[in-house]
Amino acid sequence: MSPLRIGYIGLGAMGLPISINLTKYIKSNNLPPMIVWNRSPAKYELLKPHAPDTQFAESVEEVIEKSDIVFSMLIDDKAAEDVFGKAFEYLKGEGQGREVVFVDQSSLKAVTSGALAERASSVGATYLACPVFGRPPMAEASKLLIVFSGPSDIKERVKGVLIPAVGDRVVDVGEDVKKATALKSMGNMVLLGWIQLLSESYALGDGIGIDPEVFNGFLQQFIPAPPLLAYSNLISKGVFKSGSGFSIDGGMKDARNMLALGEDLGHPVSLPTIELAMKNMERSKELGGNDQDWSALAAAVREANGLEPYREGTNNGQGPK
Known part of the structure; x- marks a missing residue:
């Protein structure tokens, strides 16, 4: 079995410390370096000192191509629809057949999460709603409270990454992603x-x-x-x-x-x-x-x-x- 490849999209106030902690998890488990994309490449300079091996993508599609699990922390529904739209188009075309798991940590409208889950399923991918509670210092300490919904078997696979890399507690809200x-x-x-x-x-x-x-x-x-x-x-x-x-x-x-x-x-x-x-x-x-x-x-x-x-x-x- 090939080693797990992790990608991250969105390096805002919360995404940056979470991505830093994921790189620590990756290094401690001898996984391939993480690949990251952010709308503003200037944010890469904030991550590089903490994770010099991290790859920085030129597009959303490149992250999807090189990842098995893609974490995301996006500012609003419009940004999420734009980013996931590009991801799903790639999986419908050039990336067809790839079984990518999207772990979305964004604070979105419930109906938006539901629609994204349906679109992910239509291209053979899985979308998990995984918002978190806590301010940046808690993110830095991997002490976030994680809320989780989506298919149970996929959640079990991802949970081992989320804890201890992202947080220390999980509230599982079932399979309907709208609930998280x-x-x-x-x-x-x-x-x-x-x-x-x-x-x-x-x-x-x-x-x-x-x-x-x-x-x-x-x-x-x-x-x-x-x-x-x-x-x-x-x-x-x-x-x-x-x-x-x-x-x-x-x-x-x-x-x-x-x-x-x-x-x-x-x-x-x-x-x-x-x-x-x-x-x-x-x-x-x-x-x-x-x-x-x-x-x-x-x-x-x-x-x-x-x-x-x-x-x-x-x-x-x-x-x-």
């Missing part, structure tokens, strides 16, 4: 709702004279949940520079997916908290631009409550100059 991407949206709903609630709480505290550092310290002891407290740290300081987590554009994209999810799957549900958070992200983007973490929605909440949108000395939420 739906669960990703629901999980992000909890995060976004938490950010909205935090923003309101900090605005109240500022209005009545509670030191934000004191409130943040209280939350650290009251709710010892690092993924949630990371946002409390940002809001307490009033610094929302993009790059360490989820961008405001990414948050707005995910909010739109959340709001459409029920209708997409046949049961519309009212989500007033998410609607409010979406409105606040839109306003915060107007205030501070798109180079902000999605927790910058706190700026809009502050403004709506008669406070300056950004805390004094924070350079409009971007941190000290």
